Amino acid sequence: MIALTDSYAKDNHDDEQLICNHLLYMVQSECPEDMLDRFRRLFIGGRDYQPIEVRVALERFVVQKSADESFPLLLNRCCHILVNRWQMQPNTRWAIPELVTLLEHIPPVGSVFARGARRLRILMREFQGTEQFTTLQRLATVVRHTQESRGKLLRPSRYNSLAAEDPGGRLVGRLINRYPYLHEHCLLSRDSSYEHQQNVRQIRDKLQQQFELDLSSYVTYQVRLAEAQRRGRNIHPIPNPTLLSDPELTTALQQFVGKVQGQNTHHDLAQSFLTHSLQAPSFKSFKDDLYEYLTAAIDSRYGRKTFNDKLYNKLCSTLTRYDRQRPDARLLLRTASHLLNFLVVESSQRPNHYVFVDLVTNLGATPTIALLLKITLLCQQVKPSLERRFAILFNHYEAADEDGVPWLIQSMENMHVAFSIHFGAVDLSYLKRLD
DSSP states (O other): OHHHHHHHHHHHHHHHHHHHHHHHHHHTTSOHHHHHHHHHIIIIIOSOOSSHHHHHHHHHHHTSTTHHHHHHHHHHHHHHHHHHHHHTSGGGTTHHHHHHHHHHOOOOGGGOOSHHHHHHHHHHHHHTTSHHHHHHHHHHHHHHHHHHHTTOOOOOOTTHHHHHTOOOTTBGGGGGGGOGGGHHHHSOOTTOOHHHHHHHHHHHHHHHHHHHHHHHHHHHHHHHHHHHHHTTOOOOOOOOSSSSOHHHHHHHHHHHHSOSBTTBOHHHHHHHHHHHHTTOSSHHHHHHHHHHHHHTTSOHHHIIIIIHHHHHHHHHTSSGGGTTSOOOHHHHHHHHHHHHHHHTOOOSSSOOOHHHHHHHHHHOHHHHHHHHHHHHHHOGGGHHHHHHHHHHHHHHTTTSBGGGOHHHHHHHHHHHHHHHHHHOSSOOGGGGGGO
16 A cells, blocks of 8 residues: 555656656747747647647646645646746746736636546636735736836737736735835745745845835935925926825835934934843843833824733733843844734734734824834844734735725835835935935
8 A cells, every 4th residue: 555655656746747847848948928828738728738748647647636735836836937937038027927817817617528637627726726826926916017117018919818807906916016025925935946036036126126216216306306496496306106195205204214202213212222221130121121112102192092001011921931031132032023913913824913903093104114113123133024924914905905905005115115214225314304
C-alpha cells in the first residue's frame, strides 16, 4: 500500500514537472500573444493541444484524488512561469493582466464532457476562489495601472473584450496599486517563488519612488504657488498625487512633518521618549510613560470618554510577568505589536477593528495615523507588522464600494504620506516650509 501511494506521488510529480518544463521552454521562444493562446488551449480550450503528451499529463494530474489541493499550486506555478518571464521586459508586461482575464472567464462546466476535460474545467473554476487567484488579480491591477500611467496602454487583442466586460467599478480592490506598503502582504501567497517575490518588491519600490517624487513635486508647487500669488503671477499646476483633497493633504503634511508639541516634531518626540523612558526602573513604569506619550496625541474630549481608560488598561495588562524587569528593545517591540492588535486589527482570523473605526470616526484619519506613527517611530521593526494589519483591512473590504468605506481610503492615503515622509528615500524635509 505504501509503495502504491509512493508511485502515485511520483507520477503526479512527473506530470507536474513535464507541464512546467514545457511552459518554461515555450515562454522563452514564443511571443506573449502565442503563449496566451497556448495557455488557453492547454487549460481552458479543449483537447486540441500539441504536444499531446502535455495535455494527457495535465488530465492525468487533475483526475487524481489529491487534485483539489495540488492543482491550485500547479496552476499558480504555471501562471508565474509566464508572469516572471513577461515581467522582465516592459514591452511584454501588458500580457500579465490578459492572462488573469483568461482565468476570470472560464466557460461553464457543461460545455465539456470527457472525464479529464470536465474535471479540469471544474478545478479551473474553483481556482477563482483561492488565495493564489486573488493575488494574481491584484498583481494584474498593479501592472495595468503602471502600464497605463506610463502611456503604455494594454495592447488590443482578442482578450481585451473580456476585460471590458468587468472593469472593476469603484471597488476598493482596484486601489491596490496606490499602496506599495501593502504589496508584499497582498501580492504574494504562501507558495510564491523567490523570483516572484523579487518581482513584486521591484514593482513596489518603483511605485513608492514615483509617489515620493510626485509628492515632492506637488509640495514644491504649493510653496511656489504661494509665492507666485503674492506677486500676482501664474504657474503651471502640479496634480495632487493622493486621493485626499488639497486641504486634507496639507493638514496631513503639517501633521507628519511639522511641529506637533511646542517646537517638536513626531520624530523629536519619539527620540526624546526613547532616551528617557528606556531608562525607567521597571517595565511597569515604562508602560505608564508610554501611556502619557501616546495620549498626548489624543483629543482630550474623545480620550476622556472611554478611549484613554481602555488604552491604559490594555497597557497595564500587557506582558505583566515582565513588570518588574527593566525595559529593553525586545519588550518595546512586543508591546508595540500588542498595541497594534488593539488599535488596528489583530489578525485575519480575528478581524475585529471597532477601535480603529471609532478612532477614525471621532478623531479623523490624520490624527489616527499620527497615533500609529508615534508607535512606529519608537520601534521601526514593527512597521511590517503595521503594514500587515492594513493589508488585513484592505483584504476585508476589497470587494466593497469605495464610497462605503471612505474612512479606510483616507487612512490608507494618510499612511502612505506618513511612511513616505518618515521612511522614504527622498528627502522631504523642506516640507516644513508649509507651516
